[in-house]
Amino acid sequence: MSETLTAxxxxxxxxxGNPNCGKTALFNxxxxxxxxxxxxxxxxxxxxxxxxxxxxxxxxKVLDLPGAYSLNALSGDEAVTRExxxxxxxxLPDLLVCVADATNLRLHLRLVLEARTLGLPMVVVLNKxxxxxxxxxxxxxxxLERELGLPxxxxxxxxxxxxxxxxxxxxxxxxxxRPSTWKSTTAEAVRTTQHEVHxxxxxxxQEPAVDADPSGRIDRVxxxxxxxxxxxxxxxxxxxxAVFSLGDVLNGYIEGAFGWxxxxxxxxxxxxxxxxxxxxxxxxxxxxxxxxxxxxLILFLFILALEDSGYLPRAAFLLDKPMSKAGxxxxxxxxxxxxxxxxxxxxxxxxxxxxxxxxxxxxLIAPLxxxxxxxxxxxxxxxxxxxxxxxxxxLTMVGLYLLGVVCAMAVAWVLKRGHxxxxxLMMELPSYQWxxxxxxxxxxxxxxxxxxxxxxxxxxALTIVMWALYTIPxxxxxxxxxxxxxxxxxxxxxxxxxxxxxxxxxxxxxxxLVPGMAAREVVVSALGTAYxxxxxxxxxxxxxxxxxxxxxxxxTKLSLLIWMVFAPQCLSTFxxxxxxxxxxxxxxxxxxxxxxxxxxxxxVTFQVASWLTA
Amino acid sequence: MSDLxxxxxxxxxxxxxxxxxxxxxxxxxAGAGRAVVIRLMELGFVPGERVCIVAEGPGLGGxxxxxxxxxxxxxxxxxxxxxxxxxIVA
Numbered sequence: 280m281s282e283t284l285t286a287x288x289x290x291x292x293x294x295x296g297n298p299n300c301g302k303t304a305l306f307n308x309x310x311x312x313x314x315x316x317x318x319x320x321x322x323x324x325x326x327x328x329x330x331x332x333x334x335x336x337x338x339x340k341v342l343d344l345p346g347a348y349s350l351n352a353l354s355g356d357e358a359v360t361r362e363x364x365x366x367x368x369x370x371l372p373d374l375l376v377c378v379a380d381a382t383n384l385r386l387h388l389r390l391v392l393e394a395r396t397l398g399l400p401m402v403v404v405l406n407k408x409x410x411x412x413x414x415x416x417x418x419x420x421x422x423l424e425r426e427l428g429l430p431x432x433x434x435x436x437x438x439x440x441x442x443x444x445x446x447x448x449x450x451x452x453x454x455x456x457r458p459s460t461w462k463s464t465t466a467e468a469v470r471t472t473q474h475e476v477h478x479x480x481x482x483x484x485q486e487p488a489v490d491a492d493p494s495g496r497i498d499r500v501x502x503x504x505x506x507x508x509x510x511x512x513x514x515x516x517x518x519x520x521a522v523f524s525l526g527d528v529l530n531g532y533i534e535g536a537f538g539w540x541x542x543x544x545x546x547x548x549x550x551x552x553x554x555x556x557x558x559x560x561x562x563x564x565x566x567x568x569x570x571x572x573x574x575x576l577i578l579f580l581f582i583l584a585l586e587d588s589g590y591l592p593r594a595a596f597l598l599d600k601p602m603s604k605a606g607x608x609x610x611x612x613x614x615x616x617x618x619x620x621x622x623x624x625x626x627x628x629x630x631x632x633x634x635x636x637x638x639x640x641x642x643l644i645a646p647l648x649x650x651x652x653x654x655x656x657x658x659x660x661x662x663x664x665x666x667x668x669x670x671x672x673x674l675t676m677v678g679l680y681l682l683g684v685v686c687a688m689a690v691a692w693v694l695k696r697g698h699x700x701x702x703x704l705m706m707e708l709p710s711y712q713w714x715x716x717x718x719x720x721x722x723x724x725x726x727x728x729x730x731x732x733x734x735x736x737x738x739x740a741l742t743i744v745m746w747a748l749y750t751i752p753x754x755x756x757x758x759x760x761x762x763x764x765x766x767x768x769x770x771x772x773x774x775x776x777x778x779x780x781x782x783x784x785x786x787x788x789x790x791x792l793v794p795g796m797a798a799r800e801v802v803v804s805a806l807g808t809a810y811x812x813x814x815x816x817x818x819x820x821x822x823x824x825x826x827x828x829x830x831x832x833x834x835t836k837l838s839l840l841i842w843m844v845f846a847p848q849c850l851s852t853f854x855x856x857x858x859x860x861x862x863x864x865x866x867x868x869x870x871x872x873x874x875x876x877x878x879x880x881x882x883v884t885f886q887v888a889s890w891l892t893a
Numbered sequence: 894m895s896d897l898x899x900x901x902x903x904x905x906x907x908x909x910x911x912x913x914x915x916x917x918x919x920x921x922x923a924g925a926g927r928a929v930v931i932r933l934m935e936l937g938f939v940p941g942e943r944v945c946i947v948a949e950g951p952g953l954g955g956x957x958x959x960x961x962x963x964x965x966x967x968x969x970x971x972x973x974x975x976x977x978x979x980x981i982v983a
Contacts, residue, residue: 349935353928385962386937466920469934495947498965502958504951596948596967600955609956609967703929704956705936705972708965 286452289374291340293364295394296378297387298346299589299709301406303327305378305436306343307718309445316725324359324630334447342372350393351464354633364397365461373453374400376445381405381433382414382492382710384484388476391427393464398457401429402448408433409441410712415487423483437715494710498593507597514590518581522651526574533573537566556746564742567655567804568734575651575730576723578620583722586613587714592706599704605688606695608634608702611641615687618648619680622852624726626859637702640694642859643869646852647687649680649844652799656843659803663827664836675840683844686876733851738801741794745805748790782842782878783835783885792842797850799843834888838881845877904968904976905957909946913978915961916940921975930975937961938976 296302307314310329317326327343344363345356352358362368364375377394379387384405391403403423405411411418424431432448435441500506541562548554585591591613599609610632618625625645632638649657657679665672748768755770764773771793772786779789791805807823827836847853847870857866901916918938920930938944938961947965948958956967 349932351928351931351935353932383963386964389935389937464931464935466918466931466934469931470939473934473937473939492963494965495960498948498958502948502950504949508951592967596950596956596958599967599969600950600952608969701971702969703972704967704969705929705932706967707936708958708967 287373288337288451289339289400289449289453291342291370291372292374292376292449293342293344293372294376294378295344295360295364295390296346296406297348297380297390299707300346300378300380300387301436301715302346302378303343304715304718305404305406305434305442306341307715307721308436308439308442309341312721312724314721324356325627331446331449333449334443335450337450339449342369347390349390349464350461355630364394364399365459371399371456374402374449376402376404378404378406378434381407381411381418382416384418385476385480388479389472391429392472392475393461395427395429396459396461398459398461400453400456402445403427403429403431404434404445405431406434406436409435409438414491417485419483419485423479426479426482437713437717492710494589497711498708501590501593502596507593511594511597514585514594518578521581522574522578526571526577529573530570533570534566537562537569541566552750555750556743560743560746561739563807564746564801564804565734565739567807568738568798568800569731571651571655571800572727572730574654575620576727578651579726580719580723582617582620583719584714587712587718589709589711591616592708595706596708602688603702605691606698606702607637607640607691608632608704610702610704610706611637614641615645615648618645618650621650621652622646622648622849623855626852626855629859634702636695636698639860639865640691642856643694643865643872644687644690646847646849646869646873647683647690647845649683650799650849652849653843655800655803657840659806659824660827660836660840663824663831664833664840666824666828679840679844682841686845690872733798737850738798741797741801742804745794745801781885782881783832783838783889784842785831785835788835788839792846795846796848799848802843832889833892834885837888838885841884842877842881845873845880847871847873847877901977901979903974904944904946904959904978905970905973907944907946907978907980909949911980912943912945913980914940915942915944915976916979917977918975919977926975929972933972933975936966937964943981944976944978 294302294306306327306329309331313331314327314329317328324345329341329343331339331341333339342363344360347357347360349357350361350364352361359368364372375394375397377391379391395401405418405420405423420431420433430448432444434445501510541558544554544557544562548557582591585594595609595612597609598612602609602611611629614625614628614632616625617628622645625648626642629638629641629645632641657676661672661675665675745768748771749766751767752765753767753770768790769786772790775789775793776786779792784792787806791802794805795802803823806827831839853866853870856869857863860866904913907913915938917940918930918934921927942961945960946957947960950956950958950967954970956969957973959966959968959973
């Protein structure tokens with residue numbers, strides 16, 4: 280057919296849509312695991328691109344744009360979306376796929392009308408079509424196509440074949456591109472567009488007499504001033520219980536596997552440098568960190584599921600008032616909650632906070648949320664402090680988490696002094712829905728890969744360096760001193776004593792804190808190496824605990840715990856703060872205040888505890 | 894916040910669970926409020942629309958959960974105050 284020869288088919292499409300339209304679930308359905316996550320140049324807004332197959336099997340590149348209510352951007356996310364589809368960032372897409380929630384066209388049609396003025400070839404996807412019937416809505420698709428002057432397809436992004444209509448549409452030839460008439464909006468223009476939305480909505484959508492969405496009824500409990508807080512407390516408690524108890528069981532399996540591996544290598548190889556490197560250095564060091572993968576993933580599973588279901592914005596609503604006392608808004612809650620898993624995704628999540636001061640304050644306090652990398656260090660020292668007293672141990676753990684939160688709020692209050700009270704909130708509380716399992720799985724897979732990549736690169740390198748420092752003798756080795764004192768690491772530890780002796784840290788702790796700068800988890804394996812122990816991480820853990828229990832004073836243990844709450848650690852956090860704030864000054868401000876807090880708090884703890892226990 | 898003429902009031906003064914019509918969302922002359930007002934209108938707070946406060950955040954001066962169209966938005970009181978409404982008398 281001569282017609283298909285001249286037809287221009289889309290090869291590169293972009294998904295545009297309001298937040299909560301199910302756009303990311305649709306993207307996951309279309310692309311599956313064929314995704315690439317990167318950053319837009321100059322900003323840390325995630326750039327998600329993937330490949331899909333059309334009905335005829337052609338490959339098409341898909342870009343998932345950040346969710347936007349409007350092209351009049353209020354947040355950094357929305358600004359990127361506008362820049363992409365107005366051609367300021369990338370090459371313009373061949374086809375704009377505007378995704379709208381079919382159950383909420385009153386809100387979502389406005390963006391469709393605004394996007395239409397860009398003049399790009401465009402298709403409207405009515406997502407969540409399965410819920411339309413359940414809610415008793417009727418949508419006249421022909422009327423919608425006629426009034427919008429755009430092709431309309433239906434989709435169910437949470438069903439296996441829910442994107443077939445769109446995939447078939449992508450084999451049709453493109454309309455020609457028209458010149459853009461889009462311009463930054465005025466109040467009058469918004470009013471006119473909203474009138475048009477109303478007119479089209481009335482023609483195309485029939486609503487039932489009674490709203491069948493249960494969200495309103497659920498909200499009466501979830502957002503109740505008393506019951507709401509009770510439910511929030513239970514949700515948070517359940518999350519942390521799962522992280523600690525379920526995570527602990529899974530950790531055991533991983534520890535077992537690494538122990539078996541270490542024993543295997545020890546049995547097969549002759550004693551020597553290489554075996555030492557493999558068993559103590561690599562297997563011990565890496566194993567000691569990988570065991571925390573289950574805990575990180577469990578925490579992320581809860582956060583992703585709570586977010587997808589629509590609960591987290593409600594929690595943010597409940598916490599808005601308490602957080603306003605510190606000068607923040609409820610919008611800071613979700614980034615801070617993520618920071619308990621890891622400060623890096625937490626800091627990246629702050630980009631949905633439109634107020635720059637609120638966003639900066641949230642970034643600067645995110646490292647005070649006890650991230651999962653601190654769990655191994657807390658666990659080790661608490662076990663040495665309170666062996667055989669599970670209640671005291673548990674309360675101490677909770678206390679350390681609370682200390683971080685309370686101090687974070689105090690720091691936010693200082694940072695926002697004089698600018699309190701007017702922070703914007705303006706946050707959608709979307710209808711409740713069951714989390715999309717495909718999106719959960721893909722989200723967890725991404726997290727696991729990020730963690731394992733970190734383990735395979737920076738943590739592996741550090742582990743080898745630490746092992747080498749403990750193995751290589753210092754050029755100024757003295758007779759009579761122990762092997763450890765004569766190693767390069769021993770020398771470094773000695774030098775660091777000038778700084779750390781007043782807060783009760785011995786040479787071993789001081790040395791272990793150095794690699795801990797790059798990755799907190801390494802503190803435990805570095806201490807293990809320092810106490811010159813062999814074998815798998817499980818053994819190192821157990822013996823190390825005994826050595827610490829008897830070898831360190833109570834004051835030293837407490838001081839190190841307090842240090843871990845505040846200390847500016849993990850180079851990745853520094854890097855992400857530098858990138859997100861685009862400022863070296865803010866990065867050093869964060870590092871500086873955390874170091875000062877850590878040193879002062881540990882100094883007071885050590886001196887007071889020494890005096891009390893003397 | 895002063896009361897407005899003949900039965901019109903700012904949304905943050907509307908009693909919870911009381912439906913009302915949006916009368917006006919006046920654009921401030923200057924300042925950050927302009928962007929807020931434009932966004933409120935883009936979200937659906939335009940004259941003629943029905944709104945209702947479905948939940949009040951805990952504590953004095955807590956945020957409001959406002960229903961407009963098929964969506965609920967959490968607004969702080971200073972944001973809700975931009976919207977002028979007239980209660981619908983049953």
